[in-house]
Amino acid sequence: MTSDIELDKVSFSYGGPLVLQDVTLAVEHGEFLGVVGPNGSGKTTLLRLILGLLEPTSGEVRVLGSQPDEARQAVGYVPQFVSFERDFPISVKEMVLQGRLGRTRLLGRYSKADHAAADRAMEQAHVEQVHNQPIGDLSGGQVQRALVARALVTEPKILVLDEPTSNIDLQAEDNIFNLLEQLRVSMTIVVVSHDIGFMTQYVSRVACLNRTLVCHTTSEVTGQVVEELYGAPVHMIQHPHKISTSGPAK
């Protein structure tokens, strides 16, 4: 059986120097992969290659055995917080319903099935209480969960998240990863983040990226690896309440 996501010697440049070089990576079905790396390390570029929004300069990307842009319908995408205006007059439910666009009829309104799917996804992501509120009224953590609901409503086989915790507080961050922990039983998950210390407690595998794939480990990310990745000593902040309940994922 093939892997859900396969990158074979992928390099990419926006026209200047290479942003990614010779990245080879396979994500198996049911894996929860964390991609970490400093700013400008090519994390988001890697994501956009998987989504088929960019094409590799050399090498090949395959998602579920097909070209990435052909596999899009099976990939749920949670963009960075900042990709839209907060004051846009749209309710949580209306936003979540947008996830149905590829699956529903072309003209007119959303069907009953679309509404049912949206209700289910909002329940899963715990935003059903605020479904009628404009997104501008939500907290950062709630917006992030609503974005997860919008991705879930597409009924994805693979869930891809870009910096899901960059604009929210620790408690909300905890909630997001708990939510992903529940979801991982039914789908493959790829999370991109620069927040290495926290994420490594949840994921099943970490890929460290800095133009090339620096490390690729299922064991704990050590201080030495982080230093190698960021090119300088980095303070890893541990969250004590987590350590007592569950250790780093093995």
Add this chain to the structure above:
Amino acid sequence: MTAFFAALFELEFLQRALLGGALASVGCGIMGTYVVVKRIGYLAGGIAHAVLGGMGVAYYLDLNPMLGAIAAAVVAALLVGWVNIGSRRNSDTVIGALWATGMAIGILFISRSPGYNVDLMSYLFGNILMVSAGDLRIMVVLDVLVVVLVLLFYRQLIAVAFDQEFARLRGVAVRFFELLLLCVVALTVVTLIQVVGLILVIALLTLPAAIASQYARSLAGMMVLATGIGVVLTVGGLALSYEPDLPAGATIILLAGLLYLVSTAAKNLVHRMRLRRLRQGA
């Protein structure tokens, strides 16, 4: 004011003006909402001014200036949309260039037209009192087009306006809908030119929608509310300008600006009072 309503029953041109204002309000309410939430006011302004080029050429060739305006508006929209989609970097400059060169073309052609007697002022500032039955018919057609398009593709248009990348990933033809949206904005601009002229179009396109955005909770609600506000503003402006014989377009815009100011100030005041009450309660 009373003289206006008395005259309304007798004078056909006033009835036409009133109807023209209402028809323009439908387009400006619906498309203005997109312009406001997508923040493409400058782009719409560029299209509005470039339209003078088409009107000038049509006038020179002795065609109906409205048709020239429609052609120029669509060409301008496609041009800007094409540049805008290709790369966001230089769209600002392109819009500026389109804005000024369009007007320059218009002025050159009008100056070369036989018997240079066209009232340039009525293109620039509109004259709602001169709206003809033919103009009204064109406005009805454009309004129907706008309403039908929005009813059919409401979900796609909202998705493209809200989060283009996500829409593309869901298989929405983003490029097509983006260009469609710009073309329909351009056509709406043409209907509004009749009422307030191409210089003031931007105010009527954005102010009712901006006022509505302060109260609406959904895009559809914003469209309906903006249309209603547009009707109130055009009728109100027409009525206020009638007796003292003021330019109707300018009066309508001034009224719109005032309402926007009052609404924004009121909204701010309510917000502050609520904050103060919260602080006192704590």
